[in-house]
Amino acid sequence: MASREIYANGFDEDVQTDNQTNGCPECGGRVATNTVETVCEACGLVLEEHAIDHSGEPVYEEETERTGAPLTTSRHDRGLSTTIGRKRDGKGNALSAKKRRQLGRLRREQKRGRFRSKQERNLSHGLGEVQRVAIVLDVDDTLQEQACQLFRSAHSEGLLPGRSIEAVAAASVYAACRCNGRSLPLADVVEAARVGENRVTNAYATLNKELGLPAQPVQPHAYLPRLASDLDVPDSVRRQARMFAERAEAESLARGASPPGFAAACLYHVAQETEYRLTQAAVADVAGVTTTTIRTHRETLRSELQ
Template structure:
């Protein structure tokens, strides 16, 4: 027996069939149709082409637009959103089910819940990704950063970095690492507070991710924290601009190396408010930056020394030109 008698021909194979119903509109010749186009064999006229639509399937059901292709794949779900959900009281058309069918669906949902995860690792992945989504929602972070954080958590699990560490700490470290890679000014204490995990554990987890996975984390500068702290303190635009200038000047001189970026930004806001006669207390700026008031005073003294040196340098330059220096 020949193989063509066993296997049927697929719809997408290039098989030509003659169509006697339709004739060529130009020469009334013989028309053949394959999976791609309809062509006249006599004159070569292409009557129809691209008969197969390779895009998504769209159709209208009950006067409603429904798509048959399903939701797109996403890295924020452990199964990339390929799982099936079983309904409860109604069918696909909205009709109420009988008691026998409802009990049957309840048994099916129970068995589906039991067989939802193939292994313990997959169950830990589902828990970790849900924790990442919760943190991103609580911190009001963009969806693109959320996807990167979920992918970072997957990489951490594949590299066996969850062993000996809590899932919540790795999830918080993944969110903080994604923010650092995108240059977002998020405090580690803020992330750990939302995650309800000790800051030391999140710091340890982030250090492990950064060392083992080689994260392209950008260095955090005080000027990045100035707009966020100014928004939290409801400072005017003049204070924010002045503080941004102080922070950028300190960064150019290299005095911010080794300093706490949020604490230095708080000190810039405090000094800018004092210069513009807008009272900001050290307690307010230190609370917004999640640092102590001692840290703010330390960086304030550094900014004062920079201002004094800058003023003395201007005086020397003016005196060399033979003009009396203005009174300070």
């Protein structure tokens, strides 16, 4: 029976002897390779170092880089600030009362040091107002990001002094919709904003002039889907109204007219021709115009297109 312990003459598993080479090129000694470098045991010459670690985590094709959450224009710091939780930790466990009080103090100090200047505070308030107006008007995320970028451009160009932040925020949402050809009535924007119509109109005119917005006039046919949906008219009436609107646009009959008012007049005209029950008051109320406007545009359609 052996008196010595088992594996008394052990070896380091991380060190491997390089038997495939002829040894050290300097002294001919034995070369050993560990997880970091390849070195001669006799003279200490380092042959290779910083070996490639093949035990890393897998990289998938969809994952191109690891830089955290994407940047966003809807926050003044582009989303780089840290958000401190309130009731649960990263694993979903409830926090103790002591930890909640500590996080409350940290959250208060973070809020105090969040803005470096009054300009950043105004930018944060304006971007929040842009998101509020966009949510009220049911604007999609893409247009919301463009509206936030327009507000950033107005802030960097010095267009905010002397104007209401709420007015510029509402005008940014309206401008983003106009640049993308979405039919968004100005009356709806004013209703969602916290300022009057004159301020929103002046802010939009300033953005359009100073920033050179590629805003195109919205044609009357773009308002027909929303008006038809609000009035709950049949699809046949809506299709015929779109035909009338496109013919009127081709012959420049809608030039200078209110687009939603002209679209409402097309709907009312087709409804009267097809004997579908639709009153002038209901159409004017949905379009945000007067009944006189509906009658005037309807007479234009009857005299020019029939």
